[in-house]
Amino acid sequence: MIRIPQVRVVDEEGNQMGVMPTAEALRLAQDRGYDLVEVAPMASPPVTRLLDYGQFKYEQARREKEARRHQRSVEFKEIRLKVKIGKGDFDTKVRRAIQFLEDGDRVKVTVQFRGRELSHAHLGRDLLVRFAEQVGEHANIERQPLLEGKQMSLVMTSTHKPKMQRKEEEQDGADGAPEEGDQTEAPAESPAAAAPDGSKPVAAGTGKTAGA
Numbered sequence: 001m002i003r004i005p006q007v008r009v010v011d012e013e014g015n016q017m018g019v020m021p022t023a024e025a026l027r028l029a030q031d032r033g034y035d036l037v038e039v040a041p042m043a044s045p046p047v048t049r050l051l052d053y054g055q056f057k058y059e060q061a062r063r064e065k066e067a068r069r070h071q072r073s074v075e076f077k078e079i080r081l082k083v084k085i086g087k088g089d090f091d092t093k094v095r096r097a098i099q100f101l102e103d104g105d106r107v108k109v110t111v112q113f114r115g116r117e118l119s120h121a122h123l124g125r126d127l128l129v130r131f132a133e134q135v136g137e138h139a140n141i142e143r144q145p146l147l148e149g150k151q152m153s154l155v156m157t158s159t160h161k162p163k164m165q166r167k168e169e170e171q172d173g174a175d176g177a178p179e180e181g182d183q184t185e186a187p188a189e190s191p192a193a194a195a196p197d198g199s200k201p202v203a204a205g206t207g208k209t210a211g212a
Contacts, residue, residue: 002022002026002036002038002046002048003022004022004045004046005021005022006019006020006021006022006045007019007020007022007025007036007038007045007046007047007048008043008045008046008047008048009025009028009036009048009049009050010039010047010048010049010050011032011049011050012032012034012049012050012051019045025048028050029050032050034050034051034052035050035051035052035053036048036049036050037049037050037051037053037056075100075103075105075106076105076106076107076108077097077100077105077106077107077108078107078108078109078110079093079096079097079100079107079108079109079110079131080110080111080112081093081109081110081111081112081127081128081131082111082112082114083111083112083113083114083117083120083123083124083127085127090131093131094131094134094135097109097131097135097138097139097156098135098138100158101135101138101139101156101158101159101160102138102158102160103158103160104158104160104161105158106142106155106156106157106158107139107155107156107158108153108154108155108156109128109131109132109153109154109155109156110151110152110153111124111127111128111151111152111153112150112151113150113151113152114150118150121147121152124145124147124152125145125152128145128152128153128154129145131154132154132156135156137159138158138159138160139156139157139158139159140156140157140159141154141155141156142155142156142157143155
């Protein structure tokens with residue numbers, strides 16, 4: 001798969017072996033029981049490395065999964081209240097906010113004023129403070145009650161990990177838990193380095209390309 005006539009070779013220990021013909025580098029990799037993987041195709045000459053290609057793919061997939069986990073976007077939810085809201089409706093709103101917070105989302109709680117209610121803005125503030133107390137262990141106050149036009153709101157951030165991240169961690173724990181008597185170890189950290197230009201590596205002798 002590597003068609004360049006000459007390549008720069010890095011051995012399995014990370015030592016530079018210099019530039020050599022591709023065919024010679026491939027024989028060297030095969031003699032040592034490794035694959036010849038192109039890790040920097042845009043270099044001149046391209047840089048290749050001796051490594052276990054299956055292990056390299058495993059580590060690459062693990063890094064991509066970890067990156068996706070941290071890219072999970074936090075949603076912004078809004079709960080709306082009325083100054084004269086009943087206890088039952090208030091409790092329902094609190095439970096709904098807790099559900100959002102348990103999923104790792106941010107929550108904005110807004111009190112809407114109608115007519116002369118605006119002259120009693122302190123009632124809205126008291127309502128928001130009481131709401132925040134009800135969800136206390138699930139949230140931190142990001143912004144204190146603020147009057148904006150005919151409404152007052154506060155913003156809370158979750159103290160929980162995002163739901164998707166929790167599921168992935170639980171799954172990782174289940175997948176990684178060894179069975180009784182199983183002493184198999186996870187593959188060691190791959191010696192392969194990502195290509196500086198972000199290109200996908202090509203493995204010689206395997207008939208495969210990374211990401212295939």
